[in-house]
Amino acid sequence: xxxxxxxxxxxxxxxxxxxxxxxxxxxxxxxxxxxxxxxxxxxxxxxxxxxxxxxxxxxxxxxxxxxxxxxxxxxxxxxxxxxxxxxxxxxxxxxxxxxxxxxxxxxxxxxxxxxxxxxxxxxxxxxxxxxxxxxxxxxxxxxxxxxxxxxxxxxxxxxxxxxxxxxxxxxxxxxxxxxxxxxxxxxxxxxxxxxxxxx
DNA sequence: CATGGGATTGACT
DNA sequence: GTCAATCCCATGC
Numbered sequence: 001x002x003x004x005x006x007x008x009x010x011x012x013x014x015x016x017x018x019x020x021x022x023x024x025x026x027x028x029x030x031x032x033x034x035x036x037x038x039x040x041x042x043x044x045x046x047x048x049x050x051x052x053x054x055x056x057x058x059x060x061x062x063x064x065x066x067x068x069x070x071x072x073x074x075x076x077x078x079x080x081x082x083x084x085x086x087x088x089x090x091x092x093x094x095x096x097x098x099x100x101x102x103x104x105x106x107x108x109x110x111x112x113x114x115x116x117x118x119x120x121x122x123x124x125x126x127x128x129x130x131x132x133x134x135x136x137x138x139x140x141x142x143x144x145x146x147x148x149x150x151x152x153x154x155x156x157x158x159x160x161x162x163x164x165x166x167x168x169x170x171x172x173x174x175x176x177x178x179x180x181x182x183x184x185x186x187x188x189x190x191x192x193x194x195x196x197x198x199x
Numbered sequence: 200c201a202t203g204g205g206a207t208t209g210a211c212t
Numbered sequence: 213g214t215c216a217a218t219c220c221c222a223t224g225c
Contacts, residue, residue, distance in 0.1 A: 038206070046206070056221055073207050074218030080206085093206060115209070131207050141220095174206055194207095
């Protein structure tokens with residue numbers, strides 16, 4: 001199986017954030033194309049690694065090509081790919097996927113109680129957010145530190161059919177510091193991104 | 200040991 | 213548009 005090796009991730013995090021667009025995240029029978037990413041680096045204060053190595057951020061300073069999964073708002077697991085050489089704290093947050101396979105498994109893991117199912121189960125709502133896609137794929141904190149090139153959770157290169165998209169870039173979502181950095185990337189016009197592009 | 204703040208989401212006004 | 217849910221962990225006393 002074709003996977004991205006550690007040297008792919010051991011590069012400047014902004015390059016990896018762009019290059020991960022179009023790559024495929026697989027977990028079990030479920031998979032989707034990455035259509036939205038954000039870059040984080042220890043030198044800017046929005047990055048968890050800004051404070052240095054702690055029990056929470058240890059994974060970020062570890063070898064590139066591992067998963068950094070952490071709990072957000074006490075509820076959601078957010079998936080990142082650790083980047084830059086070992087010792088540098090940096091990662092790419094995977095913010096949205098276009099589902100390819102295992103859509104029924106995704107729907108089974110997404111909430112449907114007490115809500116119109118269409119709201120959470122339509123294709124374009126299954127993985128259109130960093131907390132949604134981990135839920136849809138069944139990724140949990142247990143995957144923190146796992147090798148993204150070997151194991152149940154993998155990232156593989158784009159399929160042959162994937163056409164190089166036009167990329168939009170802009171400010172990252174949901175942060176309060178370093179808000180000015182245009183380190184968010186997404187596929188122009190794609191319906192599966194977490195938010196419409198700001199004008 | 201107590202506190203406060205999130206790289207979010209979905210329900211509701 | 214507003215708001216609660218919920219938990220890990222960094223920080224400060």
